[in-house]
Amino acid sequence: MRRVYDELFHRHAKNPILTAADWPYPAHTVFNPGATRLADGTTLLLCRVEDRRGHSHLCAARSKSGVDGWVIDEKPTFCPDPANYPEELWGIEDPRITFVEELGKYAVAYTAFSKGGPGVALALTEDFRTFERKGLVMQPDDKDAALLPRRIDGQFALIHRPTTDLGAHVWISLSPDLRNWGSHKIMLVARRGAWWDANKVGLSPPVIETPRGWLMLYHGVRHTASGALYRLGVALFALDRPEQCLLRGDEWIFGPETPYEREGDVGNVAFPCGYTIGADGDTINLYYGAADTSIALATGSIKGLLAWLDERGSLPAA
Numbered sequence: 055m056r057r058v059y060d061e062l063f064h065r066h067a068k069n070p071i072l073t074a075a076d077w078p079y080p081a082h083t084v085f086n087p088g089a090t091r092l093a094d095g096t097t098l099l100l101c102r103v104e105d106r107r108g109h110s111h112l113c114a115a116r117s118k119s120g121v122d123g124w125v126i127d128e129k130p131t132f133c134p135d136p137a138n139y140p141e142e143l144w145g146i147e148d149p150r151i152t153f154v155e156e157l158g159k160y161a162v163a164y165t166a167f168s169k170g171g172p173g174v175a176l177a178l179t180e181d182f183r184t185f186e187r188k189g190l191v192m193q194p195d196d197k198d199a200a201l202l203p204r205r206i207d208g209q210f211a212l213i214h215r216p217t218t219d220l221g222a223h224v225w226i227s228l229s230p231d232l233r234n235w236g237s238h239k240i241m242l243v244a245r246r247g248a249w250w251d252a253n254k255v256g257l258s259p260p261v262i263e264t265p266r267g268w269l270m271l272y273h274g275v276r277h278t279a280s281g282a283l284y285r286l287g288v289a290l291f292a293l294d295r296p297e298q299c300l301l302r303g304d305e306w307i308f309g310p311e312t313p314y315e316r317e318g319d320v321g322n323v324a325f326p327c328g329y330t331i332g333a334d335g336d337t338i339n340l341y342y343g344a345a346d347t348s349i350a351l352a353t354g355s356i357k358g359l360l361a362w363l364d365e366r367g368s369l370p371a372a
């Protein structure tokens with residue numbers, strides 16, 4: 055019998071590693087960064103920056119260590135462009151980065167917010183300095199999206215989270231050209247009732263490819279009398295049929311505990327949008343927004359998550 059819960063992610067002692075006070079220009083909050091490791095080993099975070107209008111844009115921060123010594127772009131890196139893309143009128147949020155080897159480019163999936171609600175937009179970049187927009191690929195209400203790094207059945211695959219009257223569940227859709235999307239399938243269903251992940255789940259960072267399947271860290275939202283609680287769970291999906299869930303944990307594995315996660319603009323939120331994998335091929339450096347206010351880092355292990363799923367996970371009921 056376990057006496058305490060397993061700690062699958064360990065917070066960095068320097069948390070929060072980035073705050074608005076670090077920014078070279080006025081910023082209200084910085085949070086929910088996408089992450090990747092560039093070819094030269096630099097860690098790049100594409101941070102969501104919220105201004106005092108309440109609108110967000112994206113700004114790149116680069117660091118050799120991935121912990122400190124961040125060099126932050128002097129000006130916003132990727133701004134909403136509502137004149138050409140009206141779906142970005144109220145800002146762009148929560149980027150998820152996938153390197154697509156076939157294209158030799160990074161795909162950034164982000165939330166475009168406007169009068170119609172939040173939808174999913176896609177852009178490609180080689181250097182995080184210039185971006186080639188693909189436009190809105192999933193209409194509102196849809197968010198929490200990331201591209202898979204390679205084709206499935208000859209098609210690009212996008213994980214995303216549409217919301218309907220029957221809840222918010224994770225879906226996967228396919229496209230031959232990154233613009234036209236179809237073959238929609240449900241991937242992960244929110245549980246109901248008292249569960250920590252009842253009614254609303256969403257992809258957190260892009261899925262992690264392992265020999266045993268796609269490892270998904272997802273957020274579950276619990277609505278309580280004092281607001282929402284955002285926590286993380288883990289599930290595994292078949293490599294060649296990513297809509298097929300192989301294992302899902304019942305318990306959440308990471309949630310808001312520290313003061314910087316508990317208190318801020320939106321307290322009780324730990325919201326990862328990106329990770330890098332360590333040189334050992336196993337360490338997950340998970341970058342997350344803390345309380346919609348700052349950026350924090352926690353490290354875990356792919357092997358550790360798989361072992362925990364083997365022990366504690368189960369095949370979801372149909």
Ligand code: BMA
Pocket residue numbers: 086147148284320323325343346
């Ligand atoms: C979600 C997203 C995130 C945010 C979270 C908590 O719906 O909008 O950007 O961090 O809510 O406010």
